[in-house]
Amino acid sequence: MIDFEDAARRAEILTQAMPYIRKYRDKIIVVKYGGNAMVSEELKRQVMEDIALLRMVGVRMVLLHGGGPEINYGLQKIGKEPKFINGLRVTDQETIDIVQMVLAGKVNKSLVNLLQQHGVKAVGLSGIDAHMIRAVQKDPALGYVGRITDVDVSLIRTVMDDGYIPVISTLGADDEGNIYNINADTAAAYIAGAMGAERLFMMTDIAGILRDKDDPSSLIPCIDIDEAVQLFNDGIISGGMIPKVECCIDAIHRGVQRVIVMDGRVSHSILLEILTNEGAGTMVMERKEA
Numbered sequence: 001m002i003d004f005e006d007a008a009r010r011a012e013i014l015t016q017a018m019p020y021i022r023k024y025r026d027k028i029i030v031v032k033y034g035g036n037a038m039v040s041e042e043l044k045r046q047v048m049e050d051i052a053l054l055r056m057v058g059v060r061m062v063l064l065h066g067g068g069p070e071i072n073y074g075l076q077k078i079g080k081e082p083k084f085i086n087g088l089r090v091t092d093q094e095t096i097d098i099v100q101m102v103l104a105g106k107v108n109k110s111l112v113n114l115l116q117q118h119g120v121k122a123v124g125l126s127g128i129d130a131h132m133i134r135a136v137q138k139d140p141a142l143g144y145v146g147r148i149t150d151v152d153v154s155l156i157r158t159v160m161d162d163g164y165i166p167v168i169s170t171l172g173a174d175d176e177g178n179i180y181n182i183n184a185d186t187a188a189a190y191i192a193g194a195m196g197a198e199r200l201f202m203m204t205d206i207a208g209i210l211r212d213k214d215d216p217s218s219l220i221p222c223i224d225i226d227e228a229v230q231l232f233n234d235g236i237i238s239g240g241m242i243p244k245v246e247c248c249i250d251a252i253h254r255g256v257q258r259v260i261v262m263d264g265r266v267s268h269s270i271l272l273e274i275l276t277n278e279g280a281g282t283m284v285m286e287r288k289e290a
Helices: 004-024 041-056 068-077 093-117 154-161 184-195 225-233 241-253 269-275
Strands: 028-033 060-065 121-126 133-137 146-151 164-169 171-173 179-181 199-204 222-224 258-263 282-285
Touching (some): 028 041, 041 164, 060 154, 060 184, 068 093, 093 121, 093 171, 121 154, 146 184, 154 164, 199 269, 225 282, 258 269
Parallel strands (some): 028 060, 060 164, 121 164, 133 171
Antiparallel strands (some): 171 179, 258 282
């Protein structure tokens, strides 16, 4: 027996989404999917569902990903203990080999496969391909950790124009052929800026920017750059959130319209942000409208 009430409710939801679909059709949205937000297979599947659905309704999607937990697991399998300095992975030759295998191989292809299971075309790329991400060594103490010097998004545009969702692992290379591990937040800011993205979603394992880091209910829904600087000065943005918000500001300076720091652990958080008034996480913008 047909449940007409439930069918009407679902039809109403679709109708309410129509203005948002029109707004974002043919716009570029870049999603940075963080390693710590990828630990649940069910949530990973839902994120790929969201991206696939948005592509189907005409949004031009780009997915960049990290993979820290998977890299740690790969290192442990060969008996190597992960090491960090100020939150950055110490990456010797053996480690960069593992990073390349895990990011450009296992993690990248698993995400491509999930997207294709949801009926869209996807292709796996890395920052090494077509000199997409050029880098130099960031700090000799860190080994093969790179600082971005330039990005070339022509390959990304080509595969998007052919109807594919590009799925990008954040590796880079220099002119001598050395391969570097690149911070995924930084790479997302550079690439989203070069693409002229309407939105950059920074998916992580926290609710967004909080006034009290221990209280999820203290979420700040929207800030502009001046307010962000004040939050830095007041010590509210601290610890691991500092580089993330700095990347948000960098992305805006590079031309991204809005950056959203959002909780990748929330079911369908991308759709909540794009297709509803409620949104999800913290929106960072250049200046709030008067």
